[in-house]
Amino acid sequence: MSILLSIINICLTIYSVSVLSSSTIIDSEIGNINVLIPCPIDRTQWTLPSILQWYRSKNNYAKPIASQFDNYPVHIDDIYRNKYSLLSNGSLIIENVQLNDNDTFECRLILIDRGLLDIKYNYFITLRVNEQPRFINLSNSLQIASYYSTVNFICHIYGVPIPIVTWYKILEKNKQTIKDADLELLFVNSQQLTLHNVDDRMAGKYRCIGKNRLGTIQYDFQLFIRGSIYWRRFPESQSVKINDSLIVKCEGESSEKLQYQWKGSGNVICLDILRSMKRSPESLQAYLSFMHETKGSNKHLDRALENVEKNLLKKDLPSDMLQRHARTLATQLALCLQAGLLVRRLPQTVSDAFCSSRLGPNRGSIFGDLPMDIDIDTLLKRLPF
Numbered sequence: 001m002s003i004l005l006s007i008i009n010i011c012l013t014i015y016s017v018s019v020l021s022s023s024t025i026i027d028s029e030i031g032n033i034n035v036l037i038p039c040p041i042d043r044t045q046w047t048l049p050s051i052l053q054w055y056r057s058k059n060n061y062a063k064p065i066a067s068q069f070d071n072y073p074v075h076i077d078d079i080y081r082n083k084y085s086l087l088s089n090g091s092l093i094i095e096n097v098q099l100n101d102n103d104t105f106e107c108r109l110i111l112i113d114r115g116l117l118d119i120k121y122n123y124f125i126t127l128r129v130n131e132q133p134r135f136i137n138l139s140n141s142l143q144i145a146s147y148y149s150t151v152n153f154i155c156h157i158y159g160v161p162i163p164i165v166t167w168y169k170i171l172e173k174n175k176q177t178i179k180d181a182d183l184e185l186l187f188v189n190s191q192q193l194t195l196h197n198v199d200d201r202m203a204g205k206y207r208c209i210g211k212n213r214l215g216t217i218q219y220d221f222q223l224f225i226r227g228s229i230y231w232r233r234f235p236e237s238q239s240v241k242i243n244d245s246l247i248v249k250c251e252g253e254s255s256e257k258l259q260y261q262w263k264g265s266g267n268v269i270c271l272d273i274l275r276s277m278k279r280s281p282e283s284l285q286a287y288l289s290f291m292h293e294t295k296g297s298n299k300h301l302d303r304a305l306e307n308v309e310k311n312l313l314k315k316d317l318p319s320d321m322l323q324r325h326a327r328t329l330a331t332q333l334a335l336c337l338q339a340g341l342l343v344r345r346l347p348q349t350v351s352d353a354f355c356s357s358r359l360g361p362n363r364g365s366i367f368g369d370l371p372m373d374i375d376i377d378t379l380l381k382r383l384p385f
Helices: 002-012 266-279 281-292 299-312 319-324 326-345 348-358 376-381
Strands: 020-029 034-037 050-056 066-069 084-086 092-095 103-113 116-138 142-145 151-160 164-170 183-188 192-195 204-212 215-225 229-233 251-254
Touching: 020 034, 034 116, 050 084, 066 084, 116 204, 116 215, 142 151, 151 164, 151 204, 151 215, 266 281, 266 326, 281 299, 281 326, 299 326, 299 348, 326 348, 348 376
Parallel strands: 020 116, 142 215
Antiparallel strands: 034 092, 050 066, 050 103, 084 092, 103 116, 116 151, 151 192, 164 183, 164 204, 204 215, 229 251
């Protein structure tokens, strides 16, 4: 019998005839005990000898996986002998369905007339093995980006049916369990999240969720802006009695290793600056050396830095006078340092706007009071929205 089928298969490669074909899709899941793939061909309407054969797309439809000549015993290819079987009506049975059964099958009827082979019918049936979502490609879960750069998070998910991939930003950082109310919807049906012109507002955690009718998977990403600090836990105000113990906690995250220092009120911080300069004069020199590298970048910054040096380097300035104006000196030091960093890192339009609005003669005394010479339109174009 196997010799006869082999001869017929060779003949089929020689003869080419017109074919009537059809196709359908059958859904199944991994582990199903028996999946029936029907072959809608009625062999009883033909009096000629016939062969019913099944093929797979995986084999390029070149070698039959199951064959039956008239009412003779069924022949199953050795590879599939313990997995496939044929019913009397020609339907193919697949046992214990797995992912490698995912394929298009062809049911073919061949008539034998006076030694000639005639492919009378062939039907194509696709077995689609459904699968829970699974990750096939993920970018690094932690990304550290510079200001105003572009960040891409990749979350490629495969499944059958095709999973819907949704992106969220996690709003609540302090809780161990994240609820739906803590998720801000960003994009739907996209396997990549792209963030342009990132800044501190975009830092935090993001989540991609892939879902189809068989299951749901999720993956979290973290975005840090280089050098910035994000507080996970803030000190809370507490009332205690005299001689009671007090524990105040704070916790932060950053792309760099954090060192925690506890300070008192604004006055204490300003006085600490004066004490540090007196105890370690080299710290002031390091500050001034850093700032001198920005000389000539902006006239307002140059003038402000001259005033700072004039006040701090006066040897005859009484210490009580310095303490009295500690807040003013601390403010000048901070503003000059901010301006110096902007001059080094950002476009001149941005640094000039800061220097003019914070250090210039026409600076305002309230928030949003900007000098008229600032190029507002250029600044607005830098916004990420």
